[in-house]
Amino acid sequence: MSRKRAPGPYSYDDDEDYVPSKGVKYSNVDERDPLKVKKHTLDSDEEEEDDGIIEKEPESYNETTQEGLDGQEDGALRLEDEQVITPFNMKEEMEEGHFDGDGFYHFKKDADIKDAWLEDIDWVKVLLKAATSNKYGNRIEASKAANDVMDAIANTAQAPMSSFKYIIPYPLLKPGETVARALKRYGGNKKISSAQRWKMKKKGGGGGDDTSSEMSSMLQLTELANTIIGGGNMDVYQETYEMINLKVQRSSAPPEVDMFGDLVEKKEDIEDKEVKDSKEQKDGEDHENGDTNEAENVPKVTWHLKWENTEEAETHGPFETSHMVAWQESGYFDKGAYVRKVSDEGGSWYSTKRIDFELYE
Amino acid sequence: MSYMLQHLHNGWQVDQAILSEEDRVVVIRFGHDWDPTCMKMDEVLYNIAEKVKNFAVMYLVDISEVPDFNKMYELYDPCTCMFFFRNKHIMIDLGTGNNNKINWPLEDKQEMIDIIETLYRGARKGRGLVVSPKDYSTKYKY
Numbered sequence: 429m430s431r432k433r434a435p436g437p438y439s440y441d442d443d444e445d446y447v448p449s450k451g452v453k454y455s456n457v458d459e460r461d462p463l464k465v466k467k468h469t470l471d472s473d474e475e476e477e478d479d480g481i482i483e484k485e486p487e488s489y490n491e492t493t494q495e496g497l498d499g500q501e502d503g504a505l506r507l508e509d510e511q512v513i514t515p516f517n518m519k520e521e522m523e524e525g526h527f528d529g530d531g532f533y534h535f536k537k538d539a540d541i542k543d544a545w546l547e548d549i550d551w552v553k554v555l556l557k558a559a560t561s562n563k564y565g566n567r568i569e570a571s572k573a574a575n576d577v578m579d580a581i582a583n584t585a586q587a588p589m590s591s592f593k594y595i596i597p598y599p600l601l602k603p604g605e606t607v608a609r610a611l612k613r614y615g616g617n618k619k620i621s622s623a624q625r626w627k628m629k630k631k632g633g634g635g636g637d638d639t640s641s642e643m644s645s646m647l648q649l650t651e652l653a654n655t656i657i658g659g660g661n662m663d664v665y666q667e668t669y670e671m672i673n674l675k676v677q678r679s680s681a682p683p684e685v686d687m688f689g690d691l692v693e694k695k696e697d698i699e700d701k702e703v704k705d706s707k708e709q710k711d712g713e714d715h716e717n718g719d720t721n722e723a724e725n726v727p728k729v730t731w732h733l734k735w736e737n738t739e740e741a742e743t744h745g746p747f748e749t750s751h752m753v754a755w756q757e758s759g760y761f762d763k764g765a766y767v768r769k770v771s772d773e774g775g776s777w778y779s780t781k782r783i784d785f786e787l788y789e
Numbered sequence: 790m791s792y793m794l795q796h797l798h799n800g801w802q803v804d805q806a807i808l809s810e811e812d813r814v815v816v817i818r819f820g821h822d823w824d825p826t827c828m829k830m831d832e833v834l835y836n837i838a839e840k841v842k843n844f845a846v847m848y849l850v851d852i853s854e855v856p857d858f859n860k861m862y863e864l865y866d867p868c869t870c871m872f873f874f875r876n877k878h879i880m881i882d883l884g885t886g887n888n889n890k891i892n893w894p895l896e897d898k899q900e901m902i903d904i905i906e907t908l909y910r911g912a913r914k915g916r917g918l919v920v921s922p923k924d925y926s927t928k929y930k931y
Binding site for chain 2: 772774775776778779782783784786787788
């Protein structure tokens with residue numbers, strides 16, 4: 429009996445560990461054709477008649493075809509006492525997959541590889557979340573609360589330095605004590621002896637003011653410490669007045685400059701620079717302080733200007749680079765002007781059309 | 790003055806020289822020490838080497854000894870100067886039509902200093918192409 433093989437590649441599908449059995453025979457009865465008796469049974473004493481079947485043995489695995497299933501009925505839907513009945517058939521199932529030799533059903537695999545979890549996604553929900561989330565939550569399916577937390581963390585991360593600066597000018601910390609100790613000093617010491625209590629009562633509201641100011645200092649200190657912890661520095665409670673002072677000093681030290689007044693970028697700092705830049709942009713207070721420091725220390729490039737490149741033309745200047753930039757942008761030099769660096773005495777005059785003053789800022 | 794400037798004798802040395810400098814422009818003169826054009830160029834380079842040492846370093850490469858770059862950089866002129874910063878080739882608009890190199894003997898020392906300084910400033914700011922202060926479209930011999 430020739431057999432049509434159902435189409436479909438050999439595949440694991442989702443049952444990765446399952447290997448369809450390759451001719452594992454649990455019984456001597458041939459499952460494809462139960463009526464046939466196999467060669468090596470006791471009953472098969474007769475000469476072999478069906479060489480054809482034997483040659484067919486090396487198949488990859490036994491597939492159950494439509495024809496091999498018993499009990500299928502032809503025919504479409506039919507009514508039986510007003511109840512729609514479909515005669516048993518496996519047409520749809522065989523379209524979508526196949527049975528292997530062990531009776532397991534395998535769906536037909538699509539050409540493109542899918543992850544199993546992809547089928548479980550509710551795309552409506554995903555799109556809704558994407559619409560409502562901010563830039564932090566775009567790829568992360570976070571809840572609104574989680575987004576708020578991340579916002580808070582992002583904001584506090586930018587202000588650890590300014591928090592540090594607050595602690596020192598306001599004498600919340602005393603020299604030689606840690607943050608934890610200072611907090612204890614402000615907030616603790618609730619044990620008052622009866623004599624002291626009597627004294628306070630006699631004084632009236634005198635003691636009350638002190639405790640409230642201590643309370644506010646304690647709250648202030650706690651708040652600042654909290655923002656610092658939010659910024660990632662977990663050890664702030666153990667840091668002493670001196671350590672914090674040192675950190676603040678280091679962060680606001682004037683940066684090194686090279687001969688052109690440009691910042692010297694060391695190897696280590698090149699990576700840190702991006703971090704620093706983003707910090708400085710948001711930390712407006714520190715940024716301004718840094719700028720004024722730099723302006724005083726660095727010699728600036730200044731320029732002489734003349735309108736014609738002749739010996740007799742009048743030389744104007746010296747002008748600062750920032751002025752030249754502004755003039756260049758406003759179009760002041762459009763008709764052609766010639767400049768020379770003040771430091772370049774005796775050199776040739778260059779046309780402003782070829783000079784980019786922004787490079788010299 | 791070729792003997793005063795450092796020579797690079799093989800392709801690996803050239804690569805290392807370009808890679809090793811993080812803060813300075815690397816100026817490489819490709820040519821031959823005995824060529825008159827190169828001699829003029831080398832003179833200029835040697836004279837300004839001290840003045841620009843904070844932001845530039847010079848090397849000489851004999852293109853017969855090191856032919857590795859001849860095709861890559863199209864080194865067909867007797868004397869070619871190329872500029873690199875942080876392992877990147879920096880182009881200069883000289884007005885000549887060839888922005889990749891200076892392929893004539895530029896004899897004015899101040900102009901050379903200005904070119905290298907402009908290149909250094911521009912490259913520090915991330916520019917791949919800088920404009921030379923002076924236009925050389927009519928002056929250089931092809």
